[in-house]
Amino acid sequence: MEVEGELLTPEEFSKDSGWQTVAARRSRAKSAPVERAGAISTGANPNDDVAAQGRRDRGRAKAKIIRGGRMPPLPKDDAKIIVRPRGGLNISKVGPTVVAEAIWNAVGIDSATRDSDTMCPNFQQNIMVVSTPSRENATRYVKIECIAVGGRQHEVNAYEAAPHSTCKGVIRGIAPSDGPEELDRKIVNSKNPQALGAKRIKNTSTVVVVFDGYKVPNYVSYGGTLVRCTLYRKQVEVCYACGRLGHRADVCPCPDEAVCRGCGIVNPDEQHKCDPKCRLCGGRHLTAAKECKERYHTPYLVRRRRGERSRDNRSKSPAIAKDDREFPTHAGRSASCGSSRSRSPSPPATSGPSERRSRPRRRSKSRGKSGFRGKSSSRSRSASRTRSGSSVGQQKKRKSNLTWADKLRGGCEAGPSRGPGDPLPEQARDIEVMRLQKENAELKEIIKKMASEMTEIKKLVTSQSSSGKASVPTTTEVPIPASDSVGAPKRRALSSKEESGSQTNEIKGMLATLTTSVQQLQQSLAQVQVALGDPKRGLCKLADRMDALERRCSGRVGE
Numbered sequence: 001m002e003v004e005g006e007l008l009t010p011e012e013f014s015k016d017s018g019w020q021t022v023a024a025r026r027s028r029a030k031s032a033p034v035e036r037a038g039a040i041s042t043g044a045n046p047n048d049d050v051a052a053q054g055r056r057d058r059g060r061a062k063a064k065i066i067r068g069g070r071m072p073p074l075p076k077d078d079a080k081i082i083v084r085p086r087g088g089l090n091i092s093k094v095g096p097t098v099v100a101e102a103i104w105n106a107v108g109i110d111s112a113t114r115d116s117d118t119m120c121p122n123f124q125q126n127i128m129v130v131s132t133p134s135r136e137n138a139t140r141y142v143k144i145e146c147i148a149v150g151g152r153q154h155e156v157n158a159y160e161a162a163p164h165s166t167c168k169g170v171i172r173g174i175a176p177s178d179g180p181e182e183l184d185r186k187i188v189n190s191k192n193p194q195a196l197g198a199k200r201i202k203n204t205s206t207v208v209v210v211f212d213g214y215k216v217p218n219y220v221s222y223g224g225t226l227v228r229c230t231l232y233r234k235q236v237e238v239c240y241a242c243g244r245l246g247h248r249a250d251v252c253p254c255p256d257e258a259v260c261r262g263c264g265i266v267n268p269d270e271q272h273k274c275d276p277k278c279r280l281c282g283g284r285h286l287t288a289a290k291e292c293k294e295r296y297h298t299p300y301l302v303r304r305r306r307g308e309r310s311r312d313n314r315s316k317s318p319a320i321a322k323d324d325r326e327f328p329t330h331a332g333r334s335a336s337c338g339s340s341r342s343r344s345p346s347p348p349a350t351s352g353p354s355e356r357r358s359r360p361r362r363r364s365k366s367r368g369k370s371g372f373r374g375k376s377s378s379r380s381r382s383a384s385r386t387r388s389g390s391s392v393g394q395q396k397k398r399k400s401n402l403t404w405a406d407k408l409r410g411g412c413e414a415g416p417s418r419g420p421g422d423p424l425p426e427q428a429r430d431i432e433v434m435r436l437q438k439e440n441a442e443l444k445e446i447i448k449k450m451a452s453e454m455t456e457i458k459k460l461v462t463s464q465s466s467s468g469k470a471s472v473p474t475t476t477e478v479p480i481p482a483s484d485s486v487g488a489p490k491r492r493a494l495s496s497k498e499e500s501g502s503q504t505n506e507i508k509g510m511l512a513t514l515t516t517s518v519q520q521l522q523q524s525l526a527q528v529q530v531a532l533g534d535p536k537r538g539l540c541k542l543a544d545r546m547d548a549l550e551r552r553c554s555g556r557v558g559e
Helices: 046-068 096-107 135-142 180-187 300-316 318-326 328-343 353-369 375-400 404-409 425-477 487-532 537-558
Strands: 079-085 118-122 127-132 146-149 152-160 166-171 195-200 207-212 219-222 225-231
Touching: 079 135, 096 118, 096 127, 096 135, 096 146, 127 135, 135 152, 166 219, 180 195, 180 207, 180 219, 425 487, 425 537, 487 537
Parallel strands: none
Antiparallel strands: 079 127, 079 152, 118 127, 146 152, 166 207, 166 225, 195 207, 219 225
16 A cells, blocks of 8 residues: 555554464465566567567566565464564575574474474565464563664564455555554444454554455444455565665565665665666656555456456357467467457457557567568458358357357257347247246146036045944844845845945046146146246245145045
């Protein structure tokens, strides 16, 4: 961060122990890749070549600083303590092992306790990073104030770094009277579930907030008030004591060997005047000045999202992969085109100036190397580009005809083209839903009628069985005349059996009809589920109700 024209170090945010209240840190992702240098045009203007070479040199200078500040991977769950020695202590000259022993002696940790701790130097930033899994050791490391190296006391500043897999946001306009406890109370609460900690930048109204995950919210609730939150951007470290890049002034290893930030002359006097030129952007100002456009690192969140979009776009466009396979010599060009498309949805014809500059250089280079080629080769190349562009356009047009259901199923086949009078896919889906709902309503009415009929049948069977049982004793008490034949009761028994058999057949027929209707209902419900899917959860509830009704009907039939 920069406040009032000064570059601030993390320990200058406050006098406490840094981000010690946040959860254990995990490994940081790798820094942004080095910028790729473009090809030099042989047939272009020499002034353009000189300007391009200057841009590449400045890009290499910034990339060199980024590479020098990289740290080796440390244990993911360990706490990371940053120890910044002051007083001109040069870690690279003294030796990292000597400085590490001095830190352990100052903390008072014996060899048995520190076996799990790791010391890692960063020679460019002139700092020591301590990785420890013990919270007790981390607290002791944070409390050290000076170390003894070579019989001389050196003041140090130690603080705990923010956890890995977190991101930082910046809010402004916070009252300077609010202390650290007040900041935590108003920010780290249920209204900001991802907030892990907050630190003020010196005595300003700017506060840095650490969030869990890789997403900075647009607004933060500060005591019930929504405050705009922006992404924290890290600056390229520059020393105001010696004028060199890569480290801060508080840890400068050579404060007596100053370098002019404008022209690079060593140990300039007080009356020194020069025409300044920035070593980062080439502008006519001091190196890493406030107006420098290259003084900020590209945030890790931005690099991460760009990579994800680039991978998604390349996986969704098989034409690019096909071109890469057919023309492997132009792989770099295809990759650059893919990355430019991932950053902007605009077509290639309206791409940025970098792409427009790179294409003439490639064409001029090919003409310079093979000047004897005729117009046929250029026409063939133009035709191939036209064919490839038309194929990509046709593929995009085919993809636009995919329906919503095809996209959900992940299908890549182009569907049939829709005529001018045909309904849209959404309208056709709504019509199908209405038809299925109407059919379900009719089936529900049929089931209700069948349920009422089954109730009547049960009542009839129950009444007949009770009347038959009641008539048995009366028939046994009536005497049978001698003149009657024996076959008469048998005929009565046969007629009663025939009547019960017909009723049983009737019940079986109704049961078969009911079973068929239930099967039709199940098929209709399956069609509804296939047509609607997850977005229509209301029909899922309807299916549950129909299943419950089916179970009730089955229970009644079983009775």
